[in-house]
Amino acid sequence: MYKYDEYDQAIVDARVEEFRDQVRRRLAGEISEDQFKPLRLMNGLYLQLHAYMLRVAIPYGTLNATQMRMLAHVARKYDKGYGHFTTRQNIQYNWIKLDEAPDILAELATVEMHAIQTSGNCIRNISSDQFAGAAADEVEDPRPWAELLRQWSTFHPEFTYLPRKFKIAVIGAEEDRAAVKLHDIGLQLHRNDAGEVGFRVFVGGGMGRTPMVAPVIRDFLPKADFLSYMEACLRVYNRYGRRDNIYKARIKILVHEIGAAEYARQVEEEWAHVKTLGLDAPAAEFERIAAFFAPPAFETGLSDTIDRSDPDFAVWLDQNVSAHKAPGYAVVTISLKPTGGIPGDATADQIDLMADLAERYSLDELRITHAQNVVLPHVRKADLYAVWQALDASGLAAPNLDLIGDIIACPGLDYCALANARSIPLAQKISQRFAATQHDLGELKLKISGCINACGHHHAGHIGILGVDRKGVENYQLLLGGSAAEDASLGRITGPGFDEDGVVDAIERAVDTYRSLRTEGERFLDTYRRVGMAPFKEAIYG
């Protein structure tokens, strides 16, 4: 894992003291809320329905046990004993007091954490593949590049006031576990015909009000040109992005309006100039960063045999454990989606337990996933049963990864000031309704947003749900056919919306339709793509 150098630490420490003074001035009445609001947002502090909310950055979703324990400590000392892991691989605390926020940031800084780039129209916290450095299908570890992006984008003076927020994801595998095509910029390390590794660059994806799947604007970008090309991409956007209309200000609108080919041409033109400025990281600096991500010292000669005699363990093993690149090791995904639970929420005690397990069994590493789960990336197969037992004793062994119970849900109207409808109660009802049948249904990604901002990725759900406000009453639109994976697609609305119970019933009818139509090995999404909307619509609306 990356370790701060003196510059990283100095920047973060200075930011804490700056914010402490800003909070003092706000509480003393020296600055108004209008003046203060952009300053607190730049430090991840929002005002939500019930209190201030602090969003803490977890760069590319990677952290160690010490950092995870700090997250538990913050939950316990400054919040109400829990935190909410988000679809941006971050954590949010819902009950923060303004006068304590600087102390929280100061405590986070002691373990190289902060809340920078979690709000505002800047380049946001970089996201990545939660299996990076462990995945069996990886071409190259994307995290050194994500870290380079983090350093390049932190307080980048030219890109601090972009037309809108800007999200970048980096992966290094064919399987897309980070939804790169639904980011402003998605980067995929891959090998070209000559055997060299470089980036495929997707630009202009996103969800929200106008969802779009990003087109490829360059199929192969040499690694040496990485930062200068990113700079060119951002410059073209910064220059031509629509600042006149907040709903048209994201880069996806620019790319859509002028076309991917024209955007790419403008980037190439800008790049020809930018390349001469010496902005690319010197090879030595990249090597310094990359060294922090060198593969850990995996033990050799380990057995791949796992004792499956405990049937509950075997179910979890089949569902939540993935292949690791090193023999004798496996990747564990801890589902934060117990049946009837709140997706992404974890108590301080659970966070501590996950930290302990990481330290003892996963070479001191954890990852947060965009599906609001937690990963132990490097677990010896021989330790899986002990890990499962510890998780099971703490309500963390839900064996439902990628099943219908593994629901992505935003905080919705229970917490969020922008929401139209609640998301969490729906997730609870759906996970309860399908608890007994979910394994038979196979992979079925269900995603819920409480408003059009789509933090719950509803456009990209095999089944998506969008909460809307119909004359002051919660109403839910149902979408089918979305995907955030390498086969990215956007869901289509089935028809008129439903109330809370109505949408759960409608999902059951859609699922029954899938069951009656599926062929061997077909997922819900495959069946939908093969037969189209009509049979589902007929079953749902009768």
Next chain:
Amino acid sequence: MKLLTGNDLATGDVIWWAGDGWSRHIAEAVDVGPHAETLAAVEEAARRVNGPYAIDATQGPEGPRPAHIKDRIRAAGPTVRADLAIRPADANRGEWVI
């Protein structure tokens, strides 16, 4: 009736104008009639509230009930965490919100 609500500047708590000050309990909220704007300006300037705004509500047997679900959830707490509700012992809270 019209209620005035906002958040406590330092703690972020949801608060309601109760006639002689702010209360965390909507049951103590009073009708601000046509005075919402003036009150909001004075109270915000004194830093006793952050982001005050007026809402429509109706007077019921248990006190004022906001017209919009968002403000009912603000008044009662998250519907999914009964333990964190403003009045955790109130069994009718769910019905009152929805």
